Every structure is written in C-alpha cells, then in structure tokens.
Amino acid sequence: MRVDDHAPLALSADDLCLPVYVFEPAVMQAHDFDASHQRFINQSLLELDAALRQRGAQLLLLSGNVPEVFEKLHEAFPFSRIVSHEETGNAITYKRDLALKEWTRRKGVEWLEYAQTGVVRRLKNRDHWAGKWLERMTKPIIEAPPRLVLPPHIGDFSFSLMPHVVSDKVTQPGGESKAKETLASFLSSRGRNYQKEMSSPVTAEASCSRLSPYITWGNISLKRVYQASRQVKRADWQPSMRSFQSRLWWHCHFMQKLEDEPEIEFHNFSRAYDGLREDEFNSVYFQAWCEGMTGYPFVDACMRALHQTSWLNFRMRAMLVSFAAYHLWLHWKPCADFLARHFLDYEPGIHYSQFQMQSGVTGINTVRIYSPAKQATEQDPQGHFIRQYVPELANLPAQYLARPELTPPLVQQLYGVRIGVDYPEPIVDEKVALNRAKERIFTVRKTAFAMAEADRVQAKHGSRRT
Structure with a gap:
C-alpha cells in the first residue's frame, strides 16, 4: 500500500493501469484478523488513493472472493495482465493465490509477481540465501511513477472503505507518509541507542524502529x-545500525521458513514434538494468560500493554510465549492465533516460526525459558512499566513488584494492596512448573527420532553464513 519502490506499479505506468484492492471476507473473518488491522488498512488505502489521484489514477476497492472479483472486473475491463508483489501469507491467502493462478490460466491472463522482500520462491535449499538477500536489498530504489493512465469509465465504480469496529486501542496510524516519518525519526534521533535500549519495554517504545507494521502492510519497502540505514555514517550509531540491519535479515529468514513449508502454520517444525502439549491444554491458564491475570506482574503488564497498543518489543514477546509454553504448558497454536489478532505488525512467517522457536518445538534452537521476575528486575528495575499497566500494584515499593506474592502482610496493609484479592496469586508455582517442563521437553529432545528430525529441519530451514 504505497507508490514508492513499487515495481508492479512502475511497470504498469507504460500502459493503462487499474490499481485494485480487494477486501476478502475469508481473510477478514479469519482467526488471525482484528479490527485494528482493518483500521490500519483503511488509513493506508485512503492515503494510497490520494497519491494515485495526484498521478492521474485512483484506487478501485472491491470486496469478495478474489477469482470471482476478477471475473467481474474482466467483464468490465478485458485486461490481459495482472501485476502484483509476491506474498508469503497464511493458508487462506495461499489458497487464494492458487485459485487466482487457476483463474488466470483459464482466462489466458498473464500474472507477473515481483519480489518485495528477501524471500525466494521455490528455493531448493538455504545455501547462498544470505547472498541473494543482500543482492535484493542493494538493488536501486524504484521511484514512484509521475503519471498513470486509467482505463475509460473507471468513474462508474465508487470508492468505499470496509467499515471497521471502533477500537480503543492506541495504535500507530497507517499510511506511506507515516512510514517515512517513522523511518526518518528513527535514523535521525530515536535509533542511536537501539542496540542498548531495545530489550526493555520502558525504553523500546521510543528506541525501536517501530517500522514493523509499515513493513508488514506494505507502506514502505524493506529495501x-x-x-x-546504510546511509547513517555517524560512528557512535554503527553498533545500533548493524544490530538493526541484522534484524531486517532475520525478518526475511523467518518468512522464508513459512514460504518453504506452509504447513508450519498448523504443525510442529519437528514432528518429534507432536502430542507433547496438545492433549493437555488448560483453558483456565490460557484465559488468565490472555487477560494478563497470571499473578506474574511483568507477564501481565506486557499482555495488557499489547491489548492497549497492539505492539510489544521482541524480548517481551518472547517472554510471553515462553511463559505460555513452559510455565503454563500451553500448546503454541491457540496462543499464536490469539497474539496474531493483537499484533498490529502480524507477519505470518515470522509469527509462526518464532512461536515454535520460543516453545521449543523446532528441534534445532536453544530452549529459552524466561524468568518473569528476573526480566522485571533487569528490564523494569524501577517498576515504571508494571505500575503503568498493572495499576493494582502501583502503590507497592519497587522491591516487591517482581514477586508481589512475597510482600509481607503488614506491607500489603500499609500500601493498600491485597495479593490474592486486588491482584491474583501466581497461577502456577514457577519452580514446580519449570522442572516438569524441562524434564518433558528434554526427554523428547534426546530421542533418536528427535535427533533425526533436527537434522531434517536444519537442512531445510537452518540459517547459513552465506
């Protein structure tokens, strides 16, 4: 949803061009879609239409099943070519792409797709993938075309956005101009301490790039x-810029996993872990986790912050998933579906890959179990973040915020906070829960099947230096 660095749009400038966006009921009614996503899309489409009108075109908004929509469109404007970007989405969009491909075959319509990330279609293996990524990221930027020519009678179609449910979430606004403003502020001031400040939710809100939703929804190109970021030459910025650039690489690395194996949206990378958690799903634990009522303040603060803003820094996302997977022993799929709706920057390839990695079912990654109390002490030592999002504990001294259940009764009385009444006791005993989790995960990890699966997963999905 941009005009800048948009290969399909630039290619279409040499002929009649009809920019189309289709609202798809199957996507909008899916388990991973939210009103906040629709609001961001609407904001982006409004700005895109304005940019197209400045160039003599306009955006055609349609709704329905994509092949059926294009059938009707073809009747009105008999076109011979569709030009678009490649997409690595969920199972619904993959099925739609297959259906559209079949429609184009039947109609004799050419469909040209252009890469917009480092994801490589029909990749045989990961050898030399890093080099291919760099080659794509260093190609010249494609400037927005100055003029576009619409087919005749396009005015017969109305411009109508899809309504979205009013939300009280305070989220980033969509649009290409907002994306460019965010990039500029990150590279001119906010990003200087990115490397040092991206891990704490107290500092990450400003020091992280905040570009992820704009990249996800196509308001700005990864290239x-x-x-x-490569144009930032100040010496004291270089550690942060290198760290940031590596994360752009990882962005595509994880998307490539879903491109290569779409089934990971539904099943474990390593099939050795099938059945490990699925049959023991505790709905009470899950609901407490979803609501930010686990009795672990730093976990609850992160979840509630996400509810309000639709954004959370990476380390805190990893902690949320790790807590669900190990402390609560929840299967990753329902948790992934829930957080997909709450992440404004939800990118399926990154989302499902990371969920499985943080849940310990890839078979090739280190098992990382985060201690919420340790993270609170390190990342929110003064308790600012916890107090902001868990106001029930706001009156407690900082020394008790990480583990409020250890607050002496007299102190609770003094500060007017009753653990177990105003704020819940921990939903699980951490030591007992983690001992059990470690024993079960490592028992599987040591089996011959798990080792064989690890070799298979590493060969197919493992990162390479080149």
Whole structure:
C-alpha cells in the first residue's frame, strides 16, 4: 500500500493501469484478523488513493472472493495482465493465490509477481540465501511513477472503505507518509541507542524502529529501510545500525521458513514434538494468560500493554510465549492465533516460526525459558512499566513488584494492596512448573527420532553464513 519502490506499479505506468484492492471476507473473518488491522488498512488505502489521484489514477476497492472479483472486473475491463508483489501469507491467502493462478490460466491472463522482500520462491535449499538477500536489498530504489493512465469509465465504480469496529486501542496510524516519518525519526534521533535500549519495554517504545507494521502492510519497502540505514555514517550509531540491519535479515529468514513449508502454520517444525502439549491444554491458564491475570506482574503488564497498543518489543514477546509454553504448558497454536489478532505488525512467517522457536518445538534452537521476575528486575528495575499497566500494584515499593506474592502482610496493609484479592496469586508455582517442563521437553529432545528430525529441519530451514 504505497507508490514508492513499487515495481508492479512502475511497470504498469507504460500502459493503462487499474490499481485494485480487494477486501476478502475469508481473510477478514479469519482467526488471525482484528479490527485494528482493518483500521490500519483503511488509513493506508485512503492515503494510497490520494497519491494515485495526484498521478492521474485512483484506487478501485472491491470486496469478495478474489477469482470471482476478477471475473467481474474482466467483464468490465478485458485486461490481459495482472501485476502484483509476491506474498508469503497464511493458508487462506495461499489458497487464494492458487485459485487466482487457476483463474488466470483459464482466462489466458498473464500474472507477473515481483519480489518485495528477501524471500525466494521455490528455493531448493538455504545455501547462498544470505547472498541473494543482500543482492535484493542493494538493488536501486524504484521511484514512484509521475503519471498513470486509467482505463475509460473507471468513474462508474465508487470508492468505499470496509467499515471497521471502533477500537480503543492506541495504535500507530497507517499510511506511506507515516512510514517515512517513522523511518526518518528513527535514523535521525530515536535509533542511536537501539542496540542498548531495545530489550526493555520502558525504553523500546521510543528506541525501536517501530517500522514493523509499515513493513508488514506494505507502506514502505524493506529495501528502502535497509538502504536508508546504510546511509547513517555517524560512528557512535554503527553498533545500533548493524544490530538493526541484522534484524531486517532475520525478518526475511523467518518468512522464508513459512514460504518453504506452509504447513508450519498448523504443525510442529519437528514432528518429534507432536502430542507433547496438545492433549493437555488448560483453558483456565490460557484465559488468565490472555487477560494478563497470571499473578506474574511483568507477564501481565506486557499482555495488557499489547491489548492497549497492539505492539510489544521482541524480548517481551518472547517472554510471553515462553511463559505460555513452559510455565503454563500451553500448546503454541491457540496462543499464536490469539497474539496474531493483537499484533498490529502480524507477519505470518515470522509469527509462526518464532512461536515454535520460543516453545521449543523446532528441534534445532536453544530452549529459552524466561524468568518473569528476573526480566522485571533487569528490564523494569524501577517498576515504571508494571505500575503503568498493572495499576493494582502501583502503590507497592519497587522491591516487591517482581514477586508481589512475597510482600509481607503488614506491607500489603500499609500500601493498600491485597495479593490474592486486588491482584491474583501466581497461577502456577514457577519452580514446580519449570522442572516438569524441562524434564518433558528434554526427554523428547534426546530421542533418536528427535535427533533425526533436527537434522531434517536444519537442512531445510537452518540459517547459513552465506
């Protein structure tokens, strides 16, 4: 949803061009879609239409099943070619792409797709993938075409956005101009201490790039972001810029996993872990986790912050997933579906890969179990973040915020906070829960089947230096 660095749009400038966006009921009614996503899309489409009108075109908004929509469109404007970007989405969009491909075959319509990330279609293996990524990221930026020519009678179609449910979430606004403003502020001031400040939710809100929703929804290209970051020459910025650029690489690395194996949206990377958690799903634990009522303040603060803002820094996302997977022993799939709706920057390839990695079922990654109390002490030592999002504990001294259940009764009385009444006791005993989790995960990890699966997963999905 942009005009800048948009290969399909630039290619279409040499002929009649009809920019189309289709609202798809199957996507909008899916388990991973939220009103906040629709609001961001609407904001982006409004700005895109304005940019197209400045160039003599306009955006055609349609709704329905994509092949059926294009059938009707073809009747009105008999076109011979569709030009778009490649997409690595969920199972619904993959099924839609297959259906559209079949429609184009039947109609004799050419469909040209252009890469917009480092994801490589029909990749045989990961050898030399890093080099291919760099080659794509260093290609020249494609400037927005100055003029576009619409087919005749396009005015017969109305411009109508899809309504979205009013939300009280305070989220980033969509649009290409907002994306560019966010990039500029990150590379001119906010990003200087990115490397040092991205881990704490107290500092990450400002010091992280905050570009993820704009990249996810196509308001800005990954290539433009990468090349702009390379233009930062100040010596004291270089550690942060290198760290940031590596994360752009990881962005595509994880998307490539879903491209290569779409089934990971539904099943474990390593099939050795099938059945490990699925049959023991505790709905009470799950609900407490979803609501930010686990009795672990730093976990609850992160979840509630996400509810309000639709964003959370990476380390805190990893802690949320780790807590669900190990402390609560919840299967990753329902948790992934829930957080997909709450992440404004939900990118399926990154989302499902990371969920499985943080849940210990890839078979090739280190098992990382985060201690919420340790994270609170390290990342929120003064308790600012906990007090902001868990106001029930706001009156407690900082020394008790990480583990409020250890607050002496007299102190609770003094500060007017009753653990177990105003704020819940821990939903599980951490030591007992983690001992059990470690024993079960490592028992599987040591089996011959798990080792064989690890070799298979590493060969197919493991990162390479080149």
